[in-house]
Amino acid sequence: MKAAKRVRRKSRREWMAIIEAQVASGKTAGIYCREQGIPYESFLYNRRKAKQRKAVLPSESAFVPVHVSSTFRVILRLPSGVVLECDRLPEASWLVELSSGGKITC
Numbered sequence: 001m002k003a004a005k006r007v008r009r010k011s012r013r014e015w016m017a018i019i020e021a022q023v024a025s026g027k028t029a030g031i032y033c034r035e036q037g038i039p040y041e042s043f044l045y046n047r048r049k050a051k052q053r054k055a056v057l058p059s060e061s062a063f064v065p066v067h068v069s070s071t072f073r074v075i076l077r078l079p080s081g082v083v084l085e086c087d088r089l090p091e092a093s094w095l096v097e098l099s100s101g102g103k104i105t106c
Helices: 012-025 029-036 040-052 092-100
Strands: 074-077 083-086
Touching: 012 029, 012 040, 029 040
Parallel strands: none
Antiparallel strands: 074 083
């Protein structure tokens, strides 16, 4: 009778690195696991455990990078047909005054 080959268990840190690498690859979990020789069920189990531990995966980050151009225009089209173009966002109080029909100073 042959002895079964013993496989070392991966640490949480190792699984997090594997999960992050899969996300960064842009490949599905199934394809990534097949290519890397990782048991798919083990991957799913450890990804689920990571989520339960409230580990933040790159694809679930609440922050999204935003790039703001230094040159943009704000265009306001009013129901009366008037179109206002500004180089920056107007103050909220100015918009309130505009919408109430009061006197506007730019």
